[in-house]
Amino acid sequence: MPGRELLGVEGLTKYFPVKKRLFLSRARSFIHAVDDVTFTVHEGEIFGLVGESGCGKTTTGKLLVKLYEPTCGSIHLDGQDVIQIRRGARLREFRRRVQMIFQDPYESLNPRMTIFDIVAEPLAVQGVRSLVEREERVADMLSKVGLTPPETFMFRYPHELSGGQRQRVAIARAMVLGPEFVVADEPTSMLDVSIRAGVMKLLLELREVLNVSYLYITHDLAVARYMCDRLAVMYLGKVVEVGPTEEVIQEPLHPYTRALIAAVPVPDPTYRREPVEIKGDISAPIDPPSYCRFLPRCPIGDVTCESSPHPSLKEVRAGHFVACHRL
Amino acid sequence: MMDRTTYKFEPLWKIRLRLFARSFRKNWGLFWESRIGPLGLFIILGFALFMAAHPILMSTIWDPKVYDPIMGFDPKLVGQHPAPPSWAHPLGTDPIGRDILSQLMWSTRSEFALGITAAVITVTIGTLIGSVCAYFGGLIDMFFMRLADLVMLFPFFALLIVMQSIIPMDLFKLALIMGGLGGFGAITIVLKSQALTVKVKPYIEAAKVAGGGAFHIIRNHIIPNILPISFLYMMFNVTSAIFSEAALSFFGLLDIRMSWGIMLNTAQDAGYLGAFGYYWWLWAPPGAAITLLCFAFYLVGRGLDEIVNPRLRKR
Numbered sequence: 001m002p003g004r005e006l007l008g009v010e011g012l013t014k015y016f017p018v019k020k021r022l023f024l025s026r027a028r029s030f031i032h033a034v035d036d037v038t039f040t041v042h043e044g045e046i047f048g049l050v051g052e053s054g055c056g057k058t059t060t061g062k063l064l065v066k067l068y069e070p071t072c073g074s075i076h077l078d079g080q081d082v083i084q085i086r087r088g089a090r091l092r093e094f095r096r097r098v099q100m101i102f103q104d105p106y107e108s109l110n111p112r113m114t115i116f117d118i119v120a121e122p123l124a125v126q127g128v129r130s131l132v133e134r135e136e137r138v139a140d141m142l143s144k145v146g147l148t149p150p151e152t153f154m155f156r157y158p159h160e161l162s163g164g165q166r167q168r169v170a171i172a173r174a175m176v177l178g179p180e181f182v183v184a185d186e187p188t189s190m191l192d193v194s195i196r197a198g199v200m201k202l203l204l205e206l207r208e209v210l211n212v213s214y215l216y217i218t219h220d221l222a223v224a225r226y227m228c229d230r231l232a233v234m235y236l237g238k239v240v241e242v243g244p245t246e247e248v249i250q251e252p253l254h255p256y257t258r259a260l261i262a263a264v265p266v267p268d269p270t271y272r273r274e275p276v277e278i279k280g281d282i283s284a285p286i287d288p289p290s291y292c293r294f295l296p297r298c299p300i301g302d303v304t305c306e307s308s309p310h311p312s313l314k315e316v317r318a319g320h321f322v323a324c325h326r327l
Numbered sequence: 328m329m330d331r332t333t334y335k336f337e338p339l340w341k342i343r344l345r346l347f348a349r350s351f352r353k354n355w356g357l358f359w360e361s362r363i364g365p366l367g368l369f370i371i372l373g374f375a376l377f378m379a380a381h382p383i384l385m386s387t388i389w390d391p392k393v394y395d396p397i398m399g400f401d402p403k404l405v406g407q408h409p410a411p412p413s414w415a416h417p418l419g420t421d422p423i424g425r426d427i428l429s430q431l432m433w434s435t436r437s438e439f440a441l442g443i444t445a446a447v448i449t450v451t452i453g454t455l456i457g458s459v460c461a462y463f464g465g466l467i468d469m470f471f472m473r474l475a476d477l478v479m480l481f482p483f484f485a486l487l488i489v490m491q492s493i494i495p496m497d498l499f500k501l502a503l504i505m506g507g508l509g510g511f512g513a514i515t516i517v518l519k520s521q522a523l524t525v526k527v528k529p530y531i532e533a534a535k536v537a538g539g540g541a542f543h544i545i546r547n548h549i550i551p552n553i554l555p556i557s558f559l560y561m562m563f564n565v566t567s568a569i570f571s572e573a574a575l576s577f578f579g580l581l582d583i584r585m586s587w588g589i590m591l592n593t594a595q596d597a598g599y600l601g602a603f604g605y606y607w608w609l610w611a612p613p614g615a616a617i618t619l620l621c622f623a624f625y626l627v628g629r630g631l632d633e634i635v636n637p638r639l640r641k642r
Contacts, residue, residue, distance in 0.1 A: 062532075065536050067532055067535060067536065091538070092538050095536065095537060095538035096538070098536075099536060099537075100532075100533070100536045102529045102532070102533060103529075104529060107528050107529045107530065108528075108529040108530050108532075108533050109530055109533075110528075110530045110534075110547075110548055110551075110552070111552075112551045112552055113547075113551075114346065121534065121537055121539070121547070122537035122538065125534075125537050125538045125539045125543060126537075126538055131339060135339075155342050155346060170533075173533070173537070174536075177537075
């Protein structure tokens with residue numbers, strides 16, 4: 001499975017300034033949305049990013065597609081430095097190679113554009129001048145994402161389609177340029193449960209047909225287990241555990257991952273849930289203390305954790321990394 | 328059987344035209360249901376017919392020497408001007424013997440031209456600046472918003488009075504100046520706030536990820552989504568342009584030969600406005616026409632409002 005390394009992220013950090021003063025707004029506090037995140041995605045791989053809301057999953061995704069500029073850190077696509085790309089032909093080429101699928105299919109399609117215009121927009125922007133070629137490629141892509149026959153969908157407006165159909169349009173739009181890497185930001189979380197599986201199957205199918213890799217962002221461990229080859233668990237802007245999906249889910253090592261997995265509902269009425277051992281609530285990521293982010297809620301943390309900085313990822317088993325002082 | 332590659336799809340413009348016709352029909356239905364919108368439209372149509380009838384009347388039953396709105400004079404009524412309404416002059420004559428109805432009809436054209444030109448200019452400027460400010464923010468936004476504050480606070484009328492003393496102000500120049508000034512005023516703030524709600528939508532981010540630049544996003548995403556609001560404000564702007572023209576003409580500040588404001592000005596100059604009830608045919612027709620046309624555009628605006636803001640609909 002592990003092909004060549006496609007995307008390498010190292011020390012990726014994004015701080016958002018918190019405006020407090022009305023005048024002279026030089027921010028003093030920062031939200032540490034993504035803090036020193038490192039991972040790699042291989043060719044043809046689906047790399048999952050899981051965590052609670054507000055842990056920096058989406059920010060990471062948006063950093064990877066250059067919707068945000070990182071505060072520091074590096075992103076390499078095929079060995080090429082992505083952060084250096086600013087504008088012009090190189091940026092356009094990057095856009096062709098890296099695309100994103102957004103969470104909300106109701107908001108990610110312009111209500112005043114037809115499906116054809118929406119799916120053809122990347123082609124038009126990327127300079128596919130010929131109308132015939134655009135029409136052919138859009139029709140081809142629509143039938144690939146299961147909107148068949150494409151002629152019946154091309155000249156409708158988004159509000160005439162169901163949520164699942166809209167998300168398929170959004171997928172078609174992301175795939176129409178033939179990208180190598182796609183950030184899928186919770187593509188199924190806004191959809192009805194009954195059509196989620198269809199969209200997920202489609203994404204898996206497209207990986208084979210179009211040979212793309214995904215960064216699959218989700219908060220749903222069941223979805224992550226179904227979709228992802230490897231998984232990274234994020235907590236307050238930090239990656240706390242990375243490893244092969246089955247290994248992370250079957251044998252979670254980090255106390256946060258353990259708590260997450262213990263919280264997954266089990267379809268068995270007689271199942272007795274073990275008491276969740278973490279305490280408190282997720283804290284705000286504004287100017288966090290330098291020790292382990294998870295320490296205030298950690299069941300196994302001790303004095304050494306408090307006096308040392310946030311732990312870095314350690315390889316505990318082959319390919320399975322955990323950020324914890326106590327392991 | 329046709330070749331698939333050449334006849335796969337209908338021509339795009341045909342489809343677009345059909346889509347446009349469909350959405351137009353739907354919106355027309357909503358507009359019709361608003362009741363007040365069609366009423367305004369009928370009044371405007373009435374004025375248009377009124378305007379179109381003038382050249383026909385002039386070339387058939389009206390003698391140009393008598394009925395010309397500017398140079399006409401009825402010699403049969405010498406010494407009786409301003410004459411009250413009669414069969415020959417349904418709305419009477421003015422103090423220098425010209426037919427009031429003819430003046431009223433002739434002026435309609437310039438009122439339309441002025442109102443619509445000024446409103447189009449205002450809305451074009453407002454839409455462009457509003458969307459640019461919303462998209463870029465920062466210094467550009469700051470500059471135009473402060474400028475809008477300034478324009479809003481500025482005594483418009485006094486400025487126009489000063490300007491007409493520098494450059495002779497004809498109707499077209501007035502439309503340009505009013506349109507321009509209006510465009511930098513309150514409408515930019517309204518349209519910018521609309522554009523801000525569009526700017527944060529994920530489809531803007533999607534367009535960025537697709538590689539769209541600022542120009543592409545403003546043209547293809549922001550402007551189409553604020554255009555209904557722009558159009559709505561255009562209707563309200565027609566009203567204010569017509570109104571300002573009437574006021575300026577009334578004070579004799581414009582280099583225009585005839586307009587509804589000038590008609591009032593003529594009556595005022597000759598001293599007939601003081602005796603309120605007596606020479607009503609001098610001020611009532613232009614006054615009613617100004618009010619009615621402004622009212623009609625306002626009604627159309629309200630009717631459009633129901634299409635643009637679904638919350639206003641009754642259902």
